[in-house]
Amino acid sequence: MLLAVAGTLAFTANIASAQDQAAAENAAEQVEAAAPQAMTAEDLLKGTGEDVPFHQQIKSYFIQGGPGFMSAIILCLILGLALAIERILYLSFAKTNTKKLVEKVEQALADGGIEAAKDVCRDTKGPVASIFYDGLLHYDEGLDVVEKRIASAGGVQMSMMENNLSWISLFIALAPSLGFLGTVIGMVQAFDAIEAAGDISPNIVAGGMKVALITTVGGLIVAMILQVFYNYILSRIDALSIDMEEASIDLVDTLAKYKK
Numbered sequence: 700m701l702l703a704v705a706g707t708l709a710f711t712a713n714i715a716s717a718q719d720q721a722a723a724e725n726a727a728e729q730v731e732a733a734a735p736q737a738m739t740a741e742d743l744l745k746g747t748g749e750d751v752p753f754h755q756q757i758k759s760y761f762i763q764g765g766p767g768f769m770s771a772i773i774l775c776l777i778l779g780l781a782l783a784i785e786r787i788l789y790l791s792f793a794k795t796n797t798k799k800l801v802e803k804v805e806q807a808l809a810d811g812g813i814e815a816a817k818d819v820c821r822d823t824k825g826p827v828a829s830i831f832y833d834g835l836l837h838y839d840e841g842l843d844v845v846e847k848r849i850a851s852a853g854g855v856q857m858s859m860m861e862n863n864l865s866w867i868s869l870f871i872a873l874a875p876s877l878g879f880l881g882t883v884i885g886m887v888q889a890f891d892a893i894e895a896a897g898d899i900s901p902n903i904v905a906g907g908m909k910v911a912l913i914t915t916v917g918g919l920i921v922a923m924i925l926q927v928f929y930n931y932i933l934s935r936i937d938a939l940s941i942d943m944e945e946a947s948i949d950l951v952d953t954l955a956k957y958k959k
Contacts, residue, residue: 768881795825826856878918885911
C-alpha cells in the first residue's frame, strides 16, 4: 500500500510538472508573439494594395545581407564596371578602317615614298597605324626585318589592348567568393542563435539561412554582370587582332611591290 501511494504521488507530481512546463511554454510563445518585430518595407505596404518599390527591396536585401560583405560585393561591381567601360572605350577608339589605311599607305608610297607613308601612319590613330609605322621605320633593313618588327609591334599592341583584363577577371572570381564567405559566416551565426535559444526553431533556422544566402545571390549576380562585359571585351580584342593580322599581311605585300 505504501508503494502504491508513493507511485501515485510520483505520477501525479510528473503530470503537474508537465502541465506547468506546458503553461510556461505557452506563456513564452504569447509574449514572443506580442513582442514588436522589425518591420520591413514589404510589411509596411502589406494590405495597402501597393507593390514594394524595386529600389526599396534592394535596400532591404542589402541591409539583411550585412553591410560589410554586401559593401565589398558592390565595390567589386563598381570597380569591375569602371575597368570594363574603360576597356570598351579604348577598343572603340582603337578601331581603324584598315582597308582605307592600306590604300592611303599604298598611294603615299607611289607619290612620296617611305617618308610619305610614315607621315600617313603618324597622322592616323590606332594600333594598326602604330604597327605600320614601326614596320616602315625598318624598311631599309629588308622585308624580313620588317615582318619581324610588325610581329613584335603586334604583340605589344595586343598586350596594351588586354591591359586591366586580369583585374576584371579577379573581380569576377572575388565577388562570388565574398558571397560564399558571407553565407558561411551567416550560417555560423544562425547555429549560434539556435544554440543560444536551446531549441531548433524553424523561424530561427529559416531567418538565418535567408540572411546567409543573400550574400551568395549578390556575389553571383555581380559575377554574371562582369562576365558578360569581360566576354564582350574579349570578342572586340579578337576582332581587332584579326584586322591587325590582315592589315600587316597587306602592308608586307605592298612593300614587296614597292621594292620591285
